[in-house]
Amino acid sequence: MEHPFNRILWVTTLLFLCQILGGCPSFRIDRINDGEVIKPLPQELAVGKTTLADVLSFYGAPSDIMDMQGHFSLHYQRTFYRGGQFSLGIPLSDVFKISPTFDAAGNLKRYDEAIFIFTPNGILSKMAYEKGSDYPLWKTYWQ
Amino acid sequence: MGLLILIILLSGCAVIGRGKDFRSFDEQNLTQIKPGQTTASEITKMFGPPSQIVKLSNGNAYIYNRSLSKVTGIWLILVTLVNYDTQHDRIVFFINQSDIVTHYGSSFKSDSAAYGTPF
Numbered sequence: 001m002e003h004p005f006n007r008i009l010w011v012t013t014l015l016f017l018c019q020i021l022g023g024c025p026s027f028r029i030d031r032i033n034d035g036e037v038i039k040p041l042p043q044e045l046a047v048g049k050t051t052l053a054d055v056l057s058f059y060g061a062p063s064d065i066m067d068m069q070g071h072f073s074l075h076y077q078r079t080f081y082r083g084g085q086f087s088l089g090i091p092l093s094d095v096f097k098i099s100p101t102f103d104a105a106g107n108l109k110r111y112d113e114a115i116f117i118f119t120p121n122g123i124l125s126k127m128a129y130e131k132g133s134d135y136p137l138w139k140t141y142w143q
Numbered sequence: 144m145g146l147l148i149l150i151i152l153l154s155g156c157a158v159i160g161r162g163k164d165f166r167s168f169d170e171q172n173l174t175q176i177k178p179g180q181t182t183a184s185e186i187t188k189m190f191g192p193p194s195q196i197v198k199l200s201n202g203n204a205y206i207y208n209r210s211l212s213k214v215t216g217i218w219l220i221l222v223t224l225v226n227y228d229t230q231h232d233r234i235v236f237f238i239n240q241s242d243i244v245t246h247y248g249s250s251f252k253s254d255s256a257a258y259g260t261p262f
Contacts (some may be wrong), residue, residue, distance in 0.1 A: 028223040031261035036230060036252045052237065056248030061233035065197045072199050082261070101226045120201050122237075122246070 028085040030107070035063065038112040041129045050126035052122035059114065068117065071125065076114040080133045083107035108141045159258055160214035167191060168207050168234065170251055176236075176244060183242040190234065202239040208232070211253035215260065230256040 044050075052134060055074060062074040089101035110132035117126040159248060168190040175181070175189065187193070193205040212229040230252040237246040 026221055026223065028225070029261045030225045030227075031259075032227040032229075034227075034229045036250070036255065052246050056235075056246055059248070060250030061206070061235040061248045063231075063233070065199075065206065065235065067197060067199050070200045072204075 014030055024090055025088045026086070028081040028083075028087075030081065031035050032080070032081035032083075034080075035112075038078050038114050038129070038131070040131070041114065041127060045127060046123065047124050047126065050124040051117055052124075055116050055124065070120050072115055072120075073115055073117045078112040078133070079109060080112070081107060081109045106141060108137060110135060110140070158214070158218075159218040159255050160212075160216075162212040162214070164208075164212075165209040166194060166207060168208040168209070170232070170234070170249065173234070173247070173249060175245055178244050178246055181244040183236075183238045183244070186236055186238070186244060199237075202237065202245070205236040205238060207234040209253065211256045213256045213258050215258045217260075224261050226254045226259045226261045227261065230254075 006085050039059065045054065045058070054073075059074075059076055063077045064075040066073045066075065083106070085103065085105040087101065087103045089099055112133050113125065114129045116124055119125050151158070172189040176186075182204075190205075190207055194208040195206040197204040197206065208231055210231045211228060212230050215224075215226045217224045232249075232251045232253045234249040235247060236244050239245050
């Protein structure tokens with residue numbers, strides 16, 4: 001049978017550790033999404049045939065419009081941010097006048113994008129699409 | 144003992160928040176837009192001043208934008224989890240050099256902004 005003193009010692013040690021470390025080590029995870037999911041390019045869209053009205057009808061209003069000195073482009077964009085931070089600090093300033101801390105942080109911003117470039121009379125001349133949020137978080141961050 | 148550890152780990156606070164980048168345009172007015180007929184001044188009368196005007200070689204684009212953000216945060220002793228979701232309502236009008244609307248497009252997604260976790 002466990003000696004009562006051992007149990008008291010164990011609980012006291014745990015409470016002491018919680019008191020010392022409580023609030024000192026911390027881990028933060030952020031997720032920030034801006035915009036809706038951008039649909040992949042449908043097969044019906046064709047360079048030289050598709051019109052501005054077709055793209056507006058399928059994708060709606062773009063995030064941005066740019067003049068390209070005659071041509072113009074529509075940008076559809078969603079940003080997807082993931083961030084993490086680990087902090088470890090030992091509050092010793094009352095005793096030793098210093099409080100050592102260690103912070104490690106990282107973040108990754110990925111983009112889902114579709115871009116359509118039109119001739120001055122509104123005919124699609126180029127288009128591109130990428131779904132950045134499909135890239136794996138950890139591998140993409142370190143590569 | 145397990146309960147004690149759970150209480151220590153879970154004692155914290157939570158927050159939910161909502162932020163709105165408001166513009167008063169009314170999507171119902173889109174039913175009155177007739178490409179080839181509606182003028183730029185009618186657009187500004189119905190929708191107010193645009194958020195942005197883009198100069199194009201054969202006219203202008205009027206962009207109307209507003210957004211809704213929802214924030215969820217949980218602060219525990221050791222872990223903080225924060226989630227932001229922002230969605231937009233957008234209308235764009237293409238206006239030719241005669242100040243007539245030639246095309247328009249719209250997306251209304253702000254209602255889909257959601258509270259959630261970062262996972």
